[in-house]
Amino acid sequence: MRVAEAFRAAFGADPQTVWRAPGRVNLIGEHTDYNDGFVLPFAVPWGVSAAVTPRTDQTIRLLSLQSPGGPIELSAREEATGWARYAVGVLAMLGDRVAGADIAVDGDVPQGAGLSSSAALEVAVASALDDVHGLGLTPMEIALLSQRAENDFVGMPCGIMDQAASALCEEGHALFLDCRSLGSRNIPLDLAAEGLGILIIDTQVHHEHAGGEYAKRRAECESAARKLGVASLRDVTDLAAALDHLQGAERKRVMHVVTENHRVEALIGLLRAGKVTEIGALLNASHLSLRDQYEVSSPELDVAVEAAFRGGARGARMTGGGFGGSAIALVAQDRLDNVRESVSAAYAERGFRAPRFLSATAAKGAHRLA
Structure with a gap:
């Protein structure tokens, strides 16, 4: 080798x-x-x-x-x-x-x-x-x-x-x-049995977390947890009450973390019930939360998600730390070309660097x- x-x-x-x-x-x-x-x-x-x-x-x-x-x-x-x-x-x-x-x-x-x-x-x-x-x-x-x-x-x-x-x-x-x-x-996670696959859309926008926004988000979450009197945001059980005690960025971060934990559990429930085709809505909701509440998306990630959905994806979201990197899309095998073409066209229209596409399987x- x-x-x-x-x-x-x-x-x-x-x-x-x-x-x-x-x-x-x-x-x-x-x-x-x-x-x-x-x-x-x-x-x-x-x-x-x-x-x-x-x-x-x-x-x-x-x-x-x-x-x-x-x-x-x-x-x-x-x-x-x-x-x-x-x-x-x-x-x-x-x-x-x-x-x-x-x-x-x-x-x-x-x-x-x-x-x-x-x-x-x-x-x-x-x-x-x-x-x-x-x-x-x-x-x-x-x-x-x-x-x-x-x-x-x-x-x-x-x-x-x-x-x-x-x-x-x-x-x-x-x-x-x-x-x-x-x-x-x-x-x-047998997506192929349902005629589905995960398409990774690499925005070609590289990111480096160590110096900045990632650490800032973590600090905001830790500060919010202290104000709420909990060890971590995992312990927030009454979201509405928690939000009443916070404002600004910290309020948004708590909203994302608490709802994202619920989405993980919901998605696992769908997988166990054999309803793989229904997980797309949770991916969409995750992206909106990351974009609007956690504020870690980017124009390239947002366009990738929106264009993938227009191209026929069942759901899509940014993945990873954010500010660049990749989005993922849940796509029927017979729609893969449509999704690639839709994202590529949207990027070209906005003058973005051409994206890279990777088909991911669970390894x-x-x-x-x-």
Whole structure:
């Protein structure tokens, strides 16, 4: 495989192990994870492969097939910059349990599409290090460690959803995750049996959350929870009463989080009842809430959703952190071309960069390749 060959060429020996972890797309449950709420992501076919051999010294040598130049060599973990922070952050969270490592990574997650290539990188590296060191970590422990790497080392205050999806998802299923208890179960997601599919519409507007609006939204939610006297917005049971105590942005954020948790539960109910064709209305409602109450959409995302619906989609919404990235559309297989044409025409009419389309199926979580 390509990553093993690159490892051999760079470091002069075969890697001791190779792991692959996928990116994710979130079917529903946006900006609820760091509010102790519910999410329903599924793993996508694209991911990151990590070839790893441990070292006995503290040196870290890193190679990415997606970055120009040869390996990066670090003598201290704090020296990491750019993409290397995500891999080195995992080693930092493992602390004394690991020393150094030689690591080569190869990814095919479309960059900037909001499909969580960073979580895929973290989980692939963490899984490989767990394997070679015999640490015995569970998939959820790997997800939590990867989340801490992104929170504490990279400085991105993300919730647990992305890493959990990458580590725990099963093929053909979506992962229902309670972000407070960390209880999870995989829910069958057989869209093809109903003649449906998920179309990812990559707006080609790239985003970088670590420096701005994402952290601001999280702070607004935490402030609102304090004012309401609850541990997190998950605990708001009387929405009308809560809204009476808030105003401005915080009022809007609470409205979104509470109703989005209800939408996750409603969508799971439809899936279990075999009413897959009826989930589109929940996707539409989620997008409107993200646009108007959480205010994390963008013109490109809104146009993608509206044009997908005009083209025949059963439902559509932005997915991921927002401000760019991707939308998803629930589309009958015989309407896929119509939806693509509708979105492409709407983008051309507004002078937007042409979108990219990806058909997503529910893929396998982190697994060993060699």
